[in-house]
Amino acid sequence: MxxxxxxxANLIQACFLVASITAIATLAxxxxxxxxxxxxxxxxxxxxxxxxxxxxxxxxxxxxxQSINPKKLSEVYTGKLTDWQELGGAxxxxxxxxxxxxxxxxxxxxxxxxxxxxxxxxxxxxxxxxEMTKALAGNKDAIGYLYxxxxxxxxxxxxxxxxxxxxxxxxGREWYPPPNDPPSFQIFPILFASIVVTFFSALIAVPLxxxxxxxxxxxxxxKTNEILKPVIExxxxxxxxxxxxxxxxxxxxxxxxxxxxxxxxNLTNASILLAFMAVxxxxxxxxxxxxAVPHNLKEASYxxxxxxxxxxxxxxxxxxxxxxSSAVILGLARSMGETMVxxxxxxxxxxxxxxxxxxxxxxxxxxxxxxxxxxxxxxxxHALFAIGVTLFILTFCFNLLAxxxxxxxxxxxxxxx
Amino acid sequence: MQDRKKMARWQDGKMARKFFALLPHYPLAxxxxxxxxxxxxxxxxxxxxxxxxxxxxxxxxxxxxxGAINWAFISQFPRNEMTKGGILPCILxxxxxxxxxxxxxxxxxxxxxxxxxxxxxxxxxxxxIRLGVNNLAGVPSVVFGLFGLSxxxxxxxxxxxILAGSxxxxxxxxxxxxxxxxxxxxxxxxxxxEASLALGATKWQTIYKIVLPNALPGILxxxxxxxxxxxxxxxxxxFTAAVFMTLKMPxxxxxxxxxxxxHIYVLATAGxxxxxxxxxxxxxxxxxxxxxxxxxxxxxILRNRLRRKARG
Numbered sequence: 001m002x003x004x005x006x007x008x009a010n011l012i013q014a015c016f017l018v019a020s021i022t023a024i025a026t027l028a029x030x031x032x033x034x035x036x037x038x039x040x041x042x043x044x045x046x047x048x049x050x051x052x053x054x055x056x057x058x059x060x061x062x063x064x065x066q067s068i069n070p071k072k073l074s075e076v077y078t079g080k081l082t083d084w085q086e087l088g089g090a091x092x093x094x095x096x097x098x099x100x101x102x103x104x105x106x107x108x109x110x111x112x113x114x115x116x117x118x119x120x121x122x123x124x125x126x127x128x129x130x131e132m133t134k135a136l137a138g139n140k141d142a143i144g145y146l147y148x149x150x151x152x153x154x155x156x157x158x159x160x161x162x163x164x165x166x167x168x169x170x171x172g173r174e175w176y177p178p179p180n181d182p183p184s185f186q187i188f189p190i191l192f193a194s195i196v197v198t199f200f201s202a203l204i205a206v207p208l209x210x211x212x213x214x215x216x217x218x219x220x221x222x223k224t225n226e227i228l229k230p231v232i233e234x235x236x237x238x239x240x241x242x243x244x245x246x247x248x249x250x251x252x253x254x255x256x257x258x259x260x261x262x263x264x265x266n267l268t269n270a271s272i273l274l275a276f277m278a279v280x281x282x283x284x285x286x287x288x289x290x291x292a293v294p295h296n297l298k299e300a301s302y303x304x305x306x307x308x309x310x311x312x313x314x315x316x317x318x319x320x321x322x323x324x325s326s327a328v329i330l331g332l333a334r335s336m337g338e339t340m341v342x343x344x345x346x347x348x349x350x351x352x353x354x355x356x357x358x359x360x361x362x363x364x365x366x367x368x369x370x371x372x373x374x375x376x377x378x379x380x381x382h383a384l385f386a387i388g389v390t391l392f393i394l395t396f397c398f399n400l401l402a403x404x405x406x407x408x409x410x411x412x413x414x415x416x417x
Numbered sequence: 418m419q420d421r422k423k424m425a426r427w428q429d430g431k432m433a434r435k436f437f438a439l440l441p442h443y444p445l446a447x448x449x450x451x452x453x454x455x456x457x458x459x460x461x462x463x464x465x466x467x468x469x470x471x472x473x474x475x476x477x478x479x480x481x482x483x484g485a486i487n488w489a490f491i492s493q494f495p496r497n498e499m500t501k502g503g504i505l506p507c508i509l510x511x512x513x514x515x516x517x518x519x520x521x522x523x524x525x526x527x528x529x530x531x532x533x534x535x536x537x538x539x540x541x542x543x544x545x546i547r548l549g550v551n552n553l554a555g556v557p558s559v560v561f562g563l564f565g566l567s568x569x570x571x572x573x574x575x576x577x578x579i580l581a582g583s584x585x586x587x588x589x590x591x592x593x594x595x596x597x598x599x600x601x602x603x604x605x606x607x608x609x610x611e612a613s614l615a616l617g618a619t620k621w622q623t624i625y626k627i628v629l630p631n632a633l634p635g636i637l638x639x640x641x642x643x644x645x646x647x648x649x650x651x652x653x654x655x656f657t658a659a660v661f662m663t664l665k666m667p668x669x670x671x672x673x674x675x676x677x678x679x680h681i682y683v684l685a686t687a688g689x690x691x692x693x694x695x696x697x698x699x700x701x702x703x704x705x706x707x708x709x710x711x712x713x714x715x716x717x718i719l720r721n722r723l724r725r726k727a728r729g
Contacts, residue, residue, distance in 0.1 A: 009621055013532075029564075034560065208467065211464070237710065237713045239678055371655070
């Protein structure tokens, strides 16, 4: 009997252990799968061009079956690489053909590829696309460049490909997903939009959230709290698609009328609505922090003759400051990760905004809006996962920071008590 | 001359000091109290703004949406490219997805919480797990959507389906359920367990008969709240379960569905009849709000009732 009981206890414990391992393994799997799908963005080379110009070779030069990256191409054009063998083709001296520096194509090529370096001295200069094609057709070892639509029967495109480095991905400004040709995946406008929208929403949400937390914990009558607390809980429960919908049908026309702007779906609209998504988090976490301040601190302050507000502002709030900061950080993470609101009301333009009424496309909106069009396993798909990873890392850091600050606060509070 | 000036200044200072010392005794005139009144008013206003904003949103949707709601709206399929007819498939879709999410998350979440709170020894591993769970509760829902797309839809080949969507939603609410349940379990006083063990009960008997019943209000509330969240989420099901339009009822877990939140998004942003379908949009929004807030209200009522029972 006793043996049976021990066996049963062990079995039960084993069941719970298995369950928790399953749960945690799945949760850990999230990070793994995100990264797995995001990595090809950085590992696979993808087609590019130099201001829409692509390298072109003679039809008979078998090198076109391979590809070249911008660094190698610039070495060809500055004379550091002189033989096709070095690029993996049949032996033969590379004959470099370039537009004259006075033509628009020549200027683009210099700006996009050569920079300050000098063009190889024995390059053949041409003035027009026809001359370029003629020169290429006449020499099996020639390399030149054309716009893709100018490539004819006599010439072949020599694919220019490159890899995106993580830094270029994060800080480059050209997000041109397919059907743009060549596509370019650099997310700075999207990242910047997320940061700007989060920042402006914080400007509204922090005073509102912390203010109502102070009101609930320090000022309001308990009966008022019986109304305010459920209100905040319901706000947190309101589906974000409803708030986004409200922004589309109410806030957007209102902004359009008040500020006389062409489109009410913009940065300001998104910031206002996101603020209301972040307020419940900020208010409830700050309120907990304020209520956790030991009562003897307040009593000491009253005993010194301070009134209620002075006690709140100079004793309670500073004592709860780390809890409030952690609440604010959690609220920011919430704003940054919110999808439906920004998808519906931010306007959706992938550009760096000039003003408060410009449309933007933050990270979450870009993922949600473009994933439907991105073919699975394609470059665009992987790039959207890379945005997801960026978002994941950012919010993870926010949460860790909030956790860290809250922990320190708990220790400080314990000491003060 | 110098002395008289000094004397005068000293007297002025004395007067001023006397004046300011007396001020607090006249409450309305005191600068400190005026400051307090202003500050308190500001705080009160921020609370009022919150109440006002919620009321405006709710009233707006209710007033505009109530006209669209009738039996046909709830019991029929959409017609004429979704410009007419009802939202029955959306209601059913949301229902299936939510039930699926509960089946995935509830047993797993509560079992994990029991292990963490009752069995696991406090150590580096448990702390790391707790940190991970806490952080995952804050991961954006669209990221869960990406994960569901990559694992369930593509790798497991479930396709865009109820199954993939339910698993994704289940994982989304799993950390929330674990956290709420663990908190509820840990808030049961340790003396209860000691008393039970002292009477000769086994560990499992103690958990089953003493700890769980006492933690039940907390566990239930947390779970129901997270179910409300699952019902209202859009981003995770966008790539994993929801489609614009299906003409037949879902007949297996592998068929795609329509869902209330996604339906609102689609009607409000895509298609050529955005203005025409406004009444449908308001109606759908009202149904979704009623569903989600109803679930939340249920949680609150249940919590209060169980609490009273536990006290009595």
